[in-house]
Amino acid sequence: MRADRLMAILLLLQHREQVTAAEVARELEISERTARRDLDALGMAGVPVYSVRGRSGGWRLVGGARTDLSGLTASEARALFLVAGPALSVTSIGKAALRKLVHALPEPFRVPATAAASSLVVDPERWGWSRVECRPPRFLDELQDAVIRGVQVRLGYVDRERRETERTVHPLGIVAKGPARYLVASTEAGRRTFRIDRVSSVDATGDPVHRPDDFDLAESWRAMADEVERQRTPLEVRAVCAPYGIGVLRMGFGDRLEVGGATTDGRIEVVIRGNDEYILAGELAGLVAWVEVTGPPGVRDHLASIGNALVERYGSD
Template sequence: MRADRLMAILLLLQQREQVTAAEVARELEVSERTARRDLDALAMAGVPVYSLQGRSGGWRLVGGARTDLSGLTASEARALFLVAGPASAATPAVKAALRKLVRALPEPFRVQAEAAASSLVTDPQRWGSVPVERRPPRFLDELQDAVIRGVQVRLGYVDRDGAETSRTVHPLGIVAKGPSWYLVAGTGAGRRTFRVDRVSSAEPTGDPVHRPADFDLAGSWREIADEVDRRRTPLEIQAVCAPDGISVLRMMLGGRLEVGGPTTDGRIEVVIRGHNEYMLAGELAWLVEWLEVTGPPGVRDHLASIGDALVERYGRNRHEDGGSPG
């Protein structure tokens, strides 16, 4: 991470003209000793920085240089912050360094760099058996650029039935969900989500996007994903689970599990979502050691049928093999 710190120091010098080691340490969340060592390293590497001694001393760029020492173009600055935005897989250290970098970017770059940092959410969990897309969809770059620049787009879109429509949308963010990409956008009918691989055209209009002041892409996507999950798993069952089985349920069911409070006998109330009664009963049958389904009755009936079938098949074989009837 030292290279990130050195770039951050250069940009701080560019912005403030003079900094002290204590200010650098505070900005970059390092010790003053590390800050001094980094400043010395810049000077030794030939960067035009020098130190002033005394009460009003500090470090300056030779001649009060105000050039863009980072060498970043506008598109490179956007790309940098896109890679390490708050919802990316970048490490916390990288994100922290980039948050400091953005404060020192030249003004023409800063707004779009900050927009890039919040333009993309990565959600690695797939929905069902989604086919793998072997390369990014055709209009991904154009739509992401529209999000970052904050311009409306005339969008051509093909729905799941093959019908093509055209509308003007306000791009708000891009989400990578497993192998698929989605555009979150405002429309005349409210906020909508579009699969990017179904976009047939994307033409920026030049008109500014109307972006809600409180819009948060990650939070909005969680609401969208939760709603889709509820539609995909409309059935809810009630059950109680032994405390030591909750971790198993979490691992197996993920977001389809809601954990409630304790019962009088020490077990935990849970609600589990699924597609239909039969499939959910089959999925939960092996958890009988920890889980007791309390409703609806149809799921309990399916579980009882599964138990009878298992005993019929494997209990008989066990007796024939000389095993204990248990």
């Protein structure tokens, strides 16, 4: 069940004395069957919700519409906000909803619930330059717990050259990017990311994490991911694209595409990153109906060569 839908249903239950599956379906633009399944799932997850049978029945929260969600255990509250945080924190409305839900919790649960909500960022895009193959991360739960509790860990790690090291790090957050999971942490060498499937051991020290006051996990990850992309794809191709071709470019290049403003003739300025002029020219050769490459000259030369080769092989006699 999608976390944003779960949170929306929970807010409806808090706001109203009682809701029906039909009302939930209408509010969230889903089917009644999906609404009933979501309401049942809330109860199974530990949210104190129950159904009232009969013609005037529906669904209610235990204790009334303004319940403090005291039916949740500490671990259930943390699990709920671990799922809900990434879904709700992307918009100002979602953040406001998250704050209301935190205040609806019993006082002892609020700090760990807030930490859980901000401990995970979901980046659904795969890396534009490769498809990362990952093993199931053995130590994901331990690292997530260290982030939420704010404790340092001794981390065993195997790098891409298969060298194993151990270091003490300050866990700041977990990022899910495509199939991969990353730990964002402060180290003696500065802020670093670690592929969690390469972590070989985790030992919590009990010492508190030194977390910068202005740290924002989403912003920090975005900056680090952009830097990784720039290092791996240092070549930038400048081009203009017909507006109806932008969708094709997004599908083909993903994070390697930057879309700019419109030109005087209505086309859109774009920048496409890569690491080899000939390979980029090959990727762009089939998009000539939408895209005109303006630079660098080497890519234009390769495109011309590819075009001549195509004409020579497939042109009519």
